Structures are given as C-alpha cells and as structure tokens.
Amino acid sequence: MRVINRDNAQLTRSGCVxxxxxxxxxxxxxxxxxxxxxxxxPNSSSPPDQHPEVELSLVxxxxxNVEVGGEITQVTSGDAFVVMTDEEHTVHNNSHDGTLLxxxxxWMPVENV
Amino acid sequence: MRVINRDNAQLTRSGCVxxxxxxxxxxxxxxxxxxxxxxxxPNSSSPPDQHPEVELSLVxxxxxNVEVGGEITQVTSGDAFVVMTDEEHTVHNNSHDGTLLxxxxxWMPVENV
Numbered sequence: 001m002r003v004i005n006r007d008n009a010q011l012t013r014s015g016c017v018x019x020x021x022x023x024x025x026x027x028x029x030x031x032x033x034x035x036x037x038x039x040x041x042p043n044s045s046s047p048p049d050q051h052p053e054v055e056l057s058l059v060x061x062x063x064x065n066v067e068v069g070g071e072i073t074q075v076t077s078g079d080a081f082v083v084m085t086d087e088e089h090t091v092h093n094n095s096h097d098g099t100l101l102x103x104x105x106x107w108m109p110v111e112n113v
Numbered sequence: 114m115r116v117i118n119r120d121n122a123q124l125t126r127s128g129c130v131x132x133x134x135x136x137x138x139x140x141x142x143x144x145x146x147x148x149x150x151x152x153x154x155p156n157s158s159s160p161p162d163q164h165p166e167v168e169l170s171l172v173x174x175x176x177x178n179v180e181v182g183g184e185i186t187q188v189t190s191g192d193a194f195v196v197m198t199d200e201e202h203t204v205h206n207n208s209h210d211g212t213l214l215x216x217x218x219x220w221m222p223v224e225n226v
Contacts, residue, residue, distance in 0.1 A: 004195065030222070054144075073116055082140065
C-alpha cells in the first residue's frame with residue numbers, strides 16, 4: 001500500500017493554478033493514466049486548455065464552473081467531469097474565499113494509443 | 114463534456130458500505146479503468162477486500178484509516194492511496210459523525226492484461 005500525499009510535493013504553476021503532477025511519485029509503471037492535482041484560487045480561472053488526451057476530473061473541494069464551447073456547467077464537490085479529445089475547457093472558481101481543488105487523470109483515447 | 118453525478122445514481126451495498134459503480138454511466142469504452150464511489154458510515158469499516166486489480170483510491174470527504182497487513186495508515190481528504198495486486202485491505206471510518214467518501218479506480222496490472 002502506498003499513500004500519495006500532496007503535502008511537501010513539488011508544485012508547478014500554470015497561470016494562477018498550482019499543479020502537483022503525479023510523475024514525481026514514481027507510480028508511472030503502475031497506472032494506465034497520468035494524474036495530477038490542481039488548485040484554482042478564489043475568483044480565478046484555469047488557463048484555457050485543449051489536448052488529445054481524455055481527461056477525467058474529480059472535484060475534491062469547492063465548486064468547478066467548467067466552460068466548454070461557451071457553455072458553463074457547475075460540478076460540485078465529489079462529482080466528476082470528463083473532457084473528451086480536443087475539447088477546449090476552462091475551469092472557473094467563482095468562490096470569493098475558497099480554493100477549488102481538483103484531482104485529474106488523463107490518457108490517450110484507446111483508438112489512438 | 115460529461116458530468117458524472119452521484120445524485121440519483123444507483124447504489125449497491127457491500128456490508129454497511131454504499132457503492133456507486135460507474136458502469137451505469139456508460140463510460141466503459143472511454144476509461145482505461147473501472148471506477149466507483151463508496152461511502153463508509155461513521156464508526157464503521159468496509160468489508161475486508163482482496164483482488165488482482167491495482168486500486169487507486171482518493172479520499173474526498175473524511176479520513177480513511179486504511180488497514181493492510183495489520184498496519185493502519187491514515188489518509189486525509191484530498192490524498193490518495195494505492196493498493197497493489199492481492200493486498201488485503203480494510204477501510205475504517207473512525208469518525209463519530211462524518212461519512213467517509215472515497216473515489217476508487219481499479220484495473221488489472223499491465224503485465225496481466
């Protein structure tokens with residue numbers, strides 16, 4: 001059993017978003033996907049993102065307002081959202097005081113691997 | 114973009130644990146793993162479990178006391194734990210009043226697929 005812990009993990013920055021990439025935990029050979037945590041500060045948004053990988057995100061803390069194709073969908077703590085290949089997406093945190101924390105896993109779609 | 118929502122989803126029971134299996138969301142062809150949410154009531158434990166799949170669990174709400182090989186490790190909200198092939202594991206919720214909510218994903222190890 002292994003615990004994967006955010007404390008003291010190495011962060012990178014993407015716009016105002018803190019990203020904790022799981023590559024640093026040496027689990028790559030165990031997982032059939034890549035993973036990260038990212039946090040969006042209050043009143044902030046992630047940079048728009050678009051990639052060939054399918055991405056499954058799980059909201060841990062806060063409420064994500066996920067913008068895809070000009071439409072915004074609210075996803076609350078505990079729920080998940082899946083972004084398909086090449087869908088441009090932006091994650092807004094409309095809270096005035098709470099950080100939005102998300103776990104994300106992503107992989108190349110099976111037909112393109 | 115698709116939202117995967119726990120509300121109104123179909124539950125199954127394993128001991129005192131409520132399980133929401135993701136098969137019902139019709140995403141099987143998109144995901145290189147299976148997934149579920151499960152919740153452990155206060156002062157309760159999951160039934161001991163053991164399987165060939167590697168299992169990555171993410172604690173959404175509460176604190177998991179994960180027992181493997183007689184050793185108990187605390188995993189707090191936002192953190193994750195990985196159980197390897199055939200490791201027997203039991204998840205205890207020692208809280209007196211809070212439900213423990215976990216997202217779990219699991220897959221056959223690459224060498225056995």
